[in-house]
Amino acid sequence: MSEVLNITSLSVEFNINGEYYHAVNDVSFHINAGETLGLVGESGCGKSVTSLALVRLLAKSAKISGKALYNGRNLLDLSLEEMHQIRGKQIGMIFQEPMTSLNPVYKIGSQISETLRLHNKISNDEAKRQSLEMLRKVGIARPEEIMEEYPHQLSGGMRQRVMIAIAMINNPQLLIADEPTTALDVTIQAQILDLMRNLSRDFKTSLLLITHDLGVVAEMCDRVAVMYAGQIVEQGLVDDIFFNTNHPYTQGLLNAIPKIDVQNKDRLQPIVGNVPSLTRMPKGCRFATRCPHAMDRCKMESPPLMEIRENHQSRCWLNDAKVV
């Protein structure tokens, strides 16, 4: 199976009051053709920064290092012109904020066909025809009318469908979806996830799905990378993550999912405490302050990402103790 995306040692630093701090620290993962990888973690863990760094949409002041190979080409080394040709054509992206991600002063139709016309030499009529077809594919009723409407006339769910149409219309090989359903109602969430699953299957698109919701991961993903405070802390097949959970942070996220069959509400346990801020990263394991199993060693030494079984890695000293 060929790799569409291969990230190696990606780090991102921001300048805060004159000093550089890591928001993303030595992150590595890959996505195979046609595969869906879930990037999971609480808010503030560096998921969005990771995805924006890949497509070079962070402010110029951000310091990025490492490699991000897209079909073998390092995105971080490409010229701006080469990036313009990749964005929107080979890599599509959907954001968390459907209400503000469309331009308020242009019609839906022109915002979709713009993406086509930026990358293909086609006539106005042809662009319009293809945009209409794409609106139908993303499940929008009355597409002819919607083409002539403005974003403020559409609901959040509809706008996210339009964003998906924009991201998918050039049939990209990779779709990055950054919390695509977080801002939507629960019923709409399920519809949008269904739509993304079906489209990425039909278009044979690889998907990097960013979310803080392990429920979404269970439904959508083949593999999962769990991120905490700028690092990957556990990575593996979706079944291993759910049924052979290794890292206490992943376990914490799992405990926090509401389960319908649980009568006793006390079983729903959110992780106590907060993600540490960039400027105050603990010296040892970054999760130690919130971890129920933390040992002295965890507070002193930062654990490496260890291979605990085939295709399953975890960054926890508990595994080291077992080995020794």
Next chain:
Amino acid sequence: MIKYIIRRILESIPTVIGVTIISFVLIHIVPGNPVRIMLGNHYTPLRAAELTKTLGLNKPVWEQYFIWLGNLLQGNFGFSYTYEKPVASLMLQALPHTIIIVVVAVLLAHVFAVFLGSVQAYFENSKFDQIATVINYFFYSMPSFWLAVLLVIFFSIDLPWLPSGGIVNTQLSNPGFGDWAKHLILPIATLFLVSVAGWARYMRSSMREALLQDYVRTARMKGSREFRVIFIHALRNSILPLITLFGLSLPALLSGALFVEEVFNYPGMGLLYWDAVNARDYPIIMGVTVFVGLVTVIGNLIADILYGLVDPRIQY
């Protein structure tokens, strides 16, 4: 839409009438007597009393006001004391001169300010931005008459390139278009410079904000190049506040034109007004006041309509 325009015009009638009342009362309170100024050396108490009666100035102020308003409603602006001509024809003579400098200056200033502010915002805090900001503040804080005087000193006296006033060189036997255009340069430049500075500052902050919006990130994600991101995606959103500002800044612009016309002895509405004030020529003062009130109302209306055209979220 038509209904909206009619409603707005009807709503503005009380405001305009209010302005005329205030102006009328003010010019009568201000010391100085038109009769005295008109008679000059020929002043005798008898002649003054006669002239005062002829002009109707012996009646109470409120009665004078209603006579004036009644005439105005019949389309009669009255008769100038000093020129002894109808006020309407004097204003019609002056109007084209003012329109040409104000419209040209406003259009150039807007185009330039939008461009300058956008580029400043995009290269925020660069050397270019910093220098442009300093220059902006320099012109922004400068009164228009003072700038006009400086331009005259520099371009008409030190480097005698451009005429210092008027609209025609009387020493030329056949002054043509070129001569006329030369006389327009300094008045237009003055109005342009004082307007650009303020608008560019607004545009910079408005564009700065627009560039941080999510839809700009979407535009980049589609593969738009930076020129397109700024001038197609962010621009149309960031000129919205400027459109409102345009409507609000019309009165300031017209008072700027007043001083500029005075300095350049340029025969437009501003100079007409200025001379009328000095001569206490009440009919002209009131005529120009009504005109400025109407222009302000219409300017704001045009700004509102433009806003609606640019922003689809606005419904009338």
